[in-house]
Amino acid sequence: MTEPSSHLCATADAYDAMATRYAEFARNALDPLPLDRAVIAAFAEFVRAADAGPVAELGCGPGQVTAHLRDLGLDVFGVDLSPAMIGIARETYPDLRFEVGSMDALDMADGKLSGIMSWYSVIHTPPQDLPSYIAEFGRVLTPGGYLLLAFFESEDEPVTAFDHKVTTAYRWPVNDLAKLAEExxxxxxGRMLREPCEGERYRRGHLIMRRNEIR
Known part of the structure; x- marks a missing residue:
């Protein structure tokens, strides 16, 4: 088995250290965000219509979005790099499946999933590594399966690092991220961009992508 990279170890350690506080912050984070809930609902509707298998939330943290997807009628499970986060998710949502794992090397067969949700979970990935993550998403998705990426949008700037409260993260131009997925x-x-709400610093980006039938 390949040893995890230094940035993966650092990210896991940072979220382990913040897990209890982060879970409290995230518990009701979707409640005041109707546009975010709407894009998640659209993703869920696309996946239900395809009716092709389970859905994974990659970078699920304490599991609240995984549970939201379950409530929208999806057969969903969560994967996260942080053992502490997975422990909280399992305790909070004992009826759901949660696994420790890395998004860049998923322990599942090709074409296994009908959908992948990455809800602000690729934000800590160094830009040069992100193409391999998206390629891994494509590997485990069935042809015609759906991917939802949520991220911090960099507006008119190039990819830009910023001081996320847990560990270094990156803002992406929506067109650049869409191009990576297309490649x-x-x-x-479809895409949804929204302006920062009170207490937020940056514009938020959301991309719904469909895996091509023939690659």
């Missing part, structure tokens, strides 16, 4: 065999279905 990995995805077609864009």
């Amino acid at each position: 990995a065999g995805f077609a864009e279905v």
Whole structure:
């Protein structure tokens, strides 16, 4: 087995250290965000219509979005790099499955999933490594499966690092991130950008992509 990279170890350690506080912060984070809930609902509707298998939330943290997807009718499980986060998720949602794992090397067969949700979970990935993550998403998605990426949008700037409260993160231009996904065999279905809400610093980006039938 390949040893995890230094940035993966640092990210896992940072979220382990913040797990209890982060879980409290995230518990009701979707409640005041109707646009975010709407894009998640659209993703869920696309996946239900495809009816092709389970869905994974990659970078699920304490599991609140995984539970939200379950409530929208999806057969969903969560994966996260942080053992502490997975422990909280399992305790909070004992009816759901949660696994410790890394998004860049998923322990599942090719074409296993009908959907992948990455809800602000690729934000800590160094930009040069992100293409391999998206390629891994494509590997485990069935042809015609759906991917939802949520991220911090960099507006008119190039990819930009910033001081996320847990560990270094990156803001991406939405067009650049869509192009990376297209190069990995995805077609864009739709996008949603919204301005920062009170207490937020940056514009938020959301991309729904569909894995091409022929790669």
